[in-house]
Amino acid sequence: MLKSLIKKLRVFCFVFLLIFLFPHKGYSQEDRNLYNRGIQAAREGKADSAFLHFNRLLNNFPDSEYTRQALFGTGEYYFSIGDYYDAKRNFEKFVNNYPESEARLYVIAYLIKIAEKEGRENEIGKLKEKLIGSQQVSLLFRDFKEHSYTSPLNRNYKALNFIDKIEIYLDGELFAKISF
Amino acid sequence: MLIVKRDFVIVNIDIDNPSADYSFVRENLEEFIEAVRSLAQKEPLEIRIKKARLNFVRKEAPPRRIAFEGNFKIHPGRSVISSGLIDLENAPLSYSLRVLMTKQGFMIEALDLVSSQFSSKLWGILENNILTLNGSSSFSKFSDLSIYDLACVVKFNLPIIIIEKAGFSLKNVPFALKGAVSFAQSPMLNLKFASFPNQPEEARVNNPKRFDMDIAGILRKGKFNGAVNLYFLRKARRMAYSEKIETIFKNLTFLTSGNGMTKMSFEEATVDYASGNNLYNIFLKDYSCLLNFENNLIKFVDINSGIYDGFLEGEGTLRTNRTPFRASFDINITGASADKFHNLLPYCSKIYGNLTSQIKYRNYPGLNLTGELVIKDGYLNNIIFFNWVEDLLKVPSLNRINFEKLSAKFIIDDEHTSLEGIRLESKNVGFEGYFTLYENDLVSSKLSLSISKSLLMESLKLQRLFNYLAKDVSSLRFHFQLSGFFQAMNFKWLESDFKQELQDLLPRRLEQRLESEVEKIIQSISAEQTLR
Numbered sequence: 001m002l003k004s005l006i007k008k009l010r011v012f013c014f015v016f017l018l019i020f021l022f023p024h025k026g027y028s029q030e031d032r033n034l035y036n037r038g039i040q041a042a043r044e045g046k047a048d049s050a051f052l053h054f055n056r057l058l059n060n061f062p063d064s065e066y067t068r069q070a071l072f073g074t075g076e077y078y079f080s081i082g083d084y085y086d087a088k089r090n091f092e093k094f095v096n097n098y099p100e101s102e103a104r105l106y107v108i109a110y111l112i113k114i115a116e117k118e119g120r121e122n123e124i125g126k127l128k129e130k131l132i133g134s135q136q137v138s139l140l141f142r143d144f145k146e147h148s149y150t151s152p153l154n155r156n157y158k159a160l161n162f163i164d165k166i167e168i169y170l171d172g173e174l175f176a177k178i179s180f
Numbered sequence: 181m182l183i184v185k186r187d188f189v190i191v192n193i194d195i196d197n198p199s200a201d202y203s204f205v206r207e208n209l210e211e212f213i214e215a216v217r218s219l220a221q222k223e224p225l226e227i228r229i230k231k232a233r234l235n236f237v238r239k240e241a242p243p244r245r246i247a248f249e250g251n252f253k254i255h256p257g258r259s260v261i262s263s264g265l266i267d268l269e270n271a272p273l274s275y276s277l278r279v280l281m282t283k284q285g286f287m288i289e290a291l292d293l294v295s296s297q298f299s300s301k302l303w304g305i306l307e308n309n310i311l312t313l314n315g316s317s318s319f320s321k322f323s324d325l326s327i328y329d330l331a332c333v334v335k336f337n338l339p340i341i342i343i344e345k346a347g348f349s350l351k352n353v354p355f356a357l358k359g360a361v362s363f364a365q366s367p368m369l370n371l372k373f374a375s376f377p378n379q380p381e382e383a384r385v386n387n388p389k390r391f392d393m394d395i396a397g398i399l400r401k402g403k404f405n406g407a408v409n410l411y412f413l414r415k416a417r418r419m420a421y422s423e424k425i426e427t428i429f430k431n432l433t434f435l436t437s438g439n440g441m442t443k444m445s446f447e448e449a450t451v452d453y454a455s456g457n458n459l460y461n462i463f464l465k466d467y468s469c470l471l472n473f474e475n476n477l478i479k480f481v482d483i484n485s486g487i488y489d490g491f492l493e494g495e496g497t498l499r500t501n502r503t504p505f506r507a508s509f510d511i512n513i514t515g516a517s518a519d520k521f522h523n524l525l526p527y528c529s530k531i532y533g534n535l536t537s538q539i540k541y542r543n544y545p546g547l548n549l550t551g552e553l554v555i556k557d558g559y560l561n562n563i564i565f566f567n568w569v570e571d572l573l574k575v576p577s578l579n580r581i582n583f584e585k586l587s588a589k590f591i592i593d594d595e596h597t598s599l600e601g602i603r604l605e606s607k608n609v610g611f612e613g614y615f616t617l618y619e620n621d622l623v624s625s626k627l628s629l630s631i632s633k634s635l636l637m638e639s640l641k642l643q644r645l646f647n648y649l650a651k652d653v654s655s656l657r658f659h660f661q662l663s664g665f666f667q668a669m670n671f672k673w674l675e676s677d678f679k680q681e682l683q684d685l686l687p688r689r690l691e692q693r694l695e696s697e698v699e700k701i702i703q704s705i706s707a708e709q710t711l712r
Contacts, residue, residue, distance in 0.1 A: 136664060137670045138671045139671065139672040141691045161670075
């Protein structure tokens, strides 16, 4: 009986160690699944469902490698439904935490739009300067330098950097124009 | 016998033409006062003094003289009433005084002072070498600069006078003055003057009427050597700038002439002017100007000064009936070395030559400095724009460009610094355009550069190109546009016939490679310049 007890104890310890010493394997699996499900939903045109997956990822896995994309995706969604407060919160987190991201200039464009809608003139000026300072272009034969980006919500962004203006397009429509 | 038994009482003393040295009077003053007191014990005593002279002998300086005429009525109850005229070298000051003697000094019941410049009504007490004075003052030439609610405490520790505190109101703004003045062999002064002295610092920092002035220096042979520093807030259209002007003077003097003009002169002055994060520096020498004080207006007439190694002349006005004072100056500069002005205009650090300039300065409604400059027989050294072009075209001579003439108009105000109508005349390089730098460091510029073929042929790259293009031209012209932030400018090569020909010649992928190379060059040079 004692031997049986010790054997059961060993099995229990092994399972215990398996679950708690190697948690990251399970962690990254879950957050990746959420991210992939969100991407899939977005491709199928189900923005609400995509948002839910990205939002759950942010809430449950705040240190995930997919946080950057989730912040952008949820920010996009909040903006599209007019929830500028939450959009601004997520986009500001994005700008602060991922300054080298290729999507940064689109995030700043969103923040400019939100500031315009809320009439925060001082902030608009500072954000425009941030956008202008994010790129240095040299145009020898071209009239503009182009950059493209597809968001987690499967929307197509394009930035055209001219010598004296930046135009941001969203799904082919002019989204923002900053002249300087 | 009858006569010798009578009491003699002196009731009048007339003193005509007395003369004494200040040091003698100072050493024996207490005895004089005691003697006068003892004479006035039973009956009032009147003392009349005519044409008195008090001489100040100074080491290494001409002696000064104070003339005095007045009368004193001393009552046995220890009150003194006096009136008269004090004349310090053609600056007469009339006074009337009523004091009550106390055990340790005297109480000033009323002291009125009147001169051609000002009038004051004062009262207070002087005991144990501490003078407490209250009152008001007004200035005849500046009716808006009347002082009210004066309350000061001054300690006499001769030769040092310590102003422990002196508070007053000027144009409804509270001010405080404190410091010390020494009348030793070389007189010294150290004074601090501030508005809103009792306002908490957090509020005072943002108060547009805050003003601080420090004066510290010594008088050598009657000339001031030291520093005068001003600190204030200047309101512009979009924001307020914390500013300071720190000036170190060598041998500053003010001399009043008989025709009401005052001559201000100094041997040298270094002026450091800081506005926000910008620091400017000017060096002046052998400066002189005439000051004409009209009502609420100070005219600077006939300004002449050395400026670095050149010469400055001009005129200006300062209106004192508004706060801040409104200044307006027209200045001409000739014969100065352009690079010496790099502390005033940073671009000048890389420009060498003989500079001539006409400048208009106004500080109202905002800072505005406009003018023209011409630099002759000089060179440009390591200008970032030419660094780009040099690196791109591989023409080393573009790092240093000798020129016959460089001219431009400039505008500097709170919002931007702009060079317009830039024109460079040089043997192998021509340059035209405008360059504007805004207060947020954004740039707007269009420039046109022509380079002689002989210079371009320095570049092996371009030699081959000339075999295909531009065979018959003696120079090539390039048009550029710049934008973005100064530290990381955007660059665009604008359209021209030559560019079109080149594009027709080059395959697309070579165009892209060139674009990429140019981008790397510009970014690396920009980064290098930022690090410097």
